[in-house]
Amino acid sequence: LRTIEWDAERKQVKMIDQRLLPGRLSYIYCQSGEQVSHAIKTMAIRGAPALGVAGAFGVALAMLELSQKRPVDWYEKLLSSCKSLEESRPTAVNLAWGVNRVLSLINPQHSDLEGAARIALEEASRIAEEDVATNMQLAINGSALIDDGDTIIHHCNTGALAGVDWGTAFGAIRFAHEQGKRVHVLVDETRPRLQGARLTAWECEQYGIPYEIITDNAAGYYLRNGRVQKVFFGADRVTANGDVVNKVGTYMLSLAAQANKIPVVCVFPITSVDLSVDNGDEVEIEERPMDEVLSLEMNGVKIAPANAKARNPAFDVTPFQLITAWVTDKGIIRSQFSQIIKRYVYNKPSDGK
Amino acid sequence: LRTIEWDAERKQVKMIDQRLLPGRLSYIYCQSGEQVSHAIKTMAIRGAPALGVAGAFGVALAMLELSQKRPVDWYEKLLSSCKSLEESRPTAVNLAWGVNRVLSLINPQHSDLEGAARIALEEASRIAEEDVATNMQLAINGSALIDDGDTIIHHCNTGALAGVDWGTAFGAIRFAHEQGKRVHVLVDETRPRLQGARLTAWECEQYGIPYEIITDNAAGYYLRNGRVQKVFFGADRVTANGDVVNKVGTYMLSLAAQANKIPVVCVFPITSVDLSVDNGDEVEIEERPMDEVLSLEMNGVKIAPANAKARNPAFDVTPFQLITAWVTDKGIIRSQFSQIIKRYVYNKPSDGK
Numbered sequence: 001l002r003t004i005e006w007d008a009e010r011k012q013v014k015m016i017d018q019r020l021l022p023g024r025l026s027y028i029y030c031q032s033g034e035q036v037s038h039a040i041k042t043m044a045i046r047g048a049p050a051l052g053v054a055g056a057f058g059v060a061l062a063m064l065e066l067s068q069k070r071p072v073d074w075y076e077k078l079l080s081s082c083k084s085l086e087e088s089r090p091t092a093v094n095l096a097w098g099v100n101r102v103l104s105l106i107n108p109q110h111s112d113l114e115g116a117a118r119i120a121l122e123e124a125s126r127i128a129e130e131d132v133a134t135n136m137q138l139a140i141n142g143s144a145l146i147d148d149g150d151t152i153i154h155h156c157n158t159g160a161l162a163g164v165d166w167g168t169a170f171g172a173i174r175f176a177h178e179q180g181k182r183v184h185v186l187v188d189e190t191r192p193r194l195q196g197a198r199l200t201a202w203e204c205e206q207y208g209i210p211y212e213i214i215t216d217n218a219a220g221y222y223l224r225n226g227r228v229q230k231v232f233f234g235a236d237r238v239t240a241n242g243d244v245v246n247k248v249g250t251y252m253l254s255l256a257a258q259a260n261k262i263p264v265v266c267v268f269p270i271t272s273v274d275l276s277v278d279n280g281d282e283v284e285i286e287e288r289p290m291d292e293v294l295s296l297e298m299n300g301v302k303i304a305p306a307n308a309k310a311r312n313p314a315f316d317v318t319p320f321q322l323i324t325a326w327v328t329d330k331g332i333i334r335s336q337f338s339q340i341i342k343r344y345v346y347n348k349p350s351d352g353k
Numbered sequence: 354l355r356t357i358e359w360d361a362e363r364k365q366v367k368m369i370d371q372r373l374l375p376g377r378l379s380y381i382y383c384q385s386g387e388q389v390s391h392a393i394k395t396m397a398i399r400g401a402p403a404l405g406v407a408g409a410f411g412v413a414l415a416m417l418e419l420s421q422k423r424p425v426d427w428y429e430k431l432l433s434s435c436k437s438l439e440e441s442r443p444t445a446v447n448l449a450w451g452v453n454r455v456l457s458l459i460n461p462q463h464s465d466l467e468g469a470a471r472i473a474l475e476e477a478s479r480i481a482e483e484d485v486a487t488n489m490q491l492a493i494n495g496s497a498l499i500d501d502g503d504t505i506i507h508h509c510n511t512g513a514l515a516g517v518d519w520g521t522a523f524g525a526i527r528f529a530h531e532q533g534k535r536v537h538v539l540v541d542e543t544r545p546r547l548q549g550a551r552l553t554a555w556e557c558e559q560y561g562i563p564y565e566i567i568t569d570n571a572a573g574y575y576l577r578n579g580r581v582q583k584v585f586f587g588a589d590r591v592t593a594n595g596d597v598v599n600k601v602g603t604y605m606l607s608l609a610a611q612a613n614k615i616p617v618v619c620v621f622p623i624t625s626v627d628l629s630v631d632n633g634d635e636v637e638i639e640e641r642p643m644d645e646v647l648s649l650e651m652n653g654v655k656i657a658p659a660n661a662k663a664r665n666p667a668f669d670v671t672p673f674q675l676i677t678a679w680v681t682d683k684g685i686i687r688s689q690f691s692q693i694i695k696r697y698v699y700n701k702p703s704d705g706k
Contacts, residue, residue, distance in 0.1 A: 213663040256608055
């Protein structure tokens with residue numbers, strides 16, 4: 001079960017349509033960069049690592065199309081495809097990273113467009129493979145922070161569905177479970193798009209991990225009454241100072257955890273680090289359609305007045321002071337994030353921006 | 354428009370069925386204590402002050418029924434009705450207060466049961482009238498803390514629908530609006546039952562108060578980015594030390610407000626104070642059916658796997674240290690709650706327990 005992969009027979013990118021889960025496991029196929037952009041925008045695929053891979057495949061598909069049509073201004077067209085891919089979700093840094101890693105291999109002066117397309121596809125496939133290995137390493141590293149008997153509050157979806165496989169924070173929980181540690185997950189539903197209730201709960205069922213769904217509001221209740229040992233989540237972007245830009249609600253959850261001395265663990269690949277930005281307040285926060293807030297139904301009744309307006313920021317900023325541990329594929333950082341992270345990222349420039 | 358009232362023609366208690374809002378404004382009629390208990394349990398009526406009035410009318414209806422059937426053990430039957438009324442929602446203290454205020458006027462030795470029923474009904478109607486006056490006073494007192502131009506995050510529903518009229522925290526906002534102060538309300542949706550999106554947004558539309566709905570998760574984003582001047586909510590029970598037991602999510606909201614130096618204003622009638630309990634951690638927190646968490650649909654898709662389990666605490670405890678101002682009908686308390694509240698409650702024993 002892979003969230004996104006290359007279908008060699010169809011010559012298309014195959015991805016799980018996450019909008020239909022948990023009701024139905026079904027796939028969509030993309031044959032152009034544009035279709036990938038659309039899948040990202042409508043959140044058929046989401047999750048920072050998965051977006052990196054989707055972006056890479058999007059460039060490969062765009063290059064494939066150009067190699068068939070061979071327009072004179074093919075490179076400008078490729079750049080424009082890359083731009084719309086990047087802009088389909090502005091906050092997660094992995095998307096731009098995946099796009100640029102493939103783009104950087106394409107030589108504008110080259111005339112062998114089929115060769116360029118082959119190179120692009122190979123690189124995208126390599127990124128997908130690396131994603132599995134990186135996230136497996138994240139799972140191993142993160143699981144070290146989980147003790148037998150832990151009850152963990154988990155925000156959003158950071159499991160296999162957020163990457164090609166394993167994902168980030170949830171991968172660590174899954175690995176701890178596979179090691180035989182008894183874990184219990186309080187899956188917060190994660191409004192507005194309910195990735196917790198829809199996707200993380202579904203993944204818990206796939207792996208047999210004990211869980212219960214709670215509303216986002218109930219996290220404070222459980223953190224305060226001593227029933228929770230850890231809080232785990234991923235990151236869409238981590239800035240140079242260690243601020244975490246992640247799914248909206250992460251900030252309040254982290255505040256409530258810190259107020260009750262519960263460790264806050266953020267798990268992400270080094271590719272989610274953006275050293276070009278000093279702190280989280282400089283990151284553009286995507287505001288998504290208000291329909292995501294207003295379109296719910298409860299017992300057949302629309303949950304808001306017909307003319308209601310809503311605001312819908314998709315992310316928030318959790319200041320580094322609230323994070324107990326940053327778990328990366330290179331190792332765990334417990335303090336002095338800004339110093340240590342530079343060493344990790346600069347030592348392996350191919351992993352950085 | 355009254356949330357709950359005596360219908361003299363039908364000799365029944367008439368209440369707005371809040372489960373059908375904002376889709377449809379319709380009423381239910383109760384002719385027995387049992388029907389009132391059921392309306393409370395299923396949340397056709399909710400909100401601390403409204404529950405006090407409902408409880409009072411419930412006792413009156415029970416006494417009316419007994420005065421017609423005249424069983425020998427009528428007083429035991431009355432006590433048992435009172436007990437199930439009180440237990441229909443265990444956390445809000447107003448419910449028990451309303452029930453006991455009517456019950457205390459019934460003399461077990463009396464044989465004029467019609468007279469007792471008349472007394473009970475008069476007292477329940479008086480409680481309803483007092484509720485309007487008290488909440489009007491709350492609105493006046495609370496509005497003093499609202500400045501022209503304020504953007505206010507409001508939790509749950511505390512408007513007219515939470516009382517007979519006016520309500521508590523939202524009444525203050527409505528009064529400020531009627532005074533000509535420009536206010537803007539960020540209505541948090543208040544999962545699981547979405548009283549914010551469903552009821553508070555509907556009330557904003559009734560009074561022409563500018564508002565936008567946000568998810569509960571988004572409150573932290575707006576508190577942190579300087580766009581909010583106040584946080585307002587009500588209380589289901591306030592303990593002797595000033596801890597506030599209120600709709601789940603109040604605690605995290607208050608933490609995020611305090612972390613960003615935004616005033617946290619809690620508005621409630623003196624009848625919501627329970628001096629018999631030292632602090633919030635001693636209050637029984639009602640856990641409601643998991644269906645309230647799991648039964649949502651988004652674009653026709655159930656939001657959780659078919660076999661999912663959920664936990665659903667209806668309230669949480671906000672420690673007194675997080676409250677900037679406790680607004681009561683007797684006045685505003687800004688510090689030393691435990692000393693000052695005793696003076697208010699003891700001076701008017703008929704308002705206390």
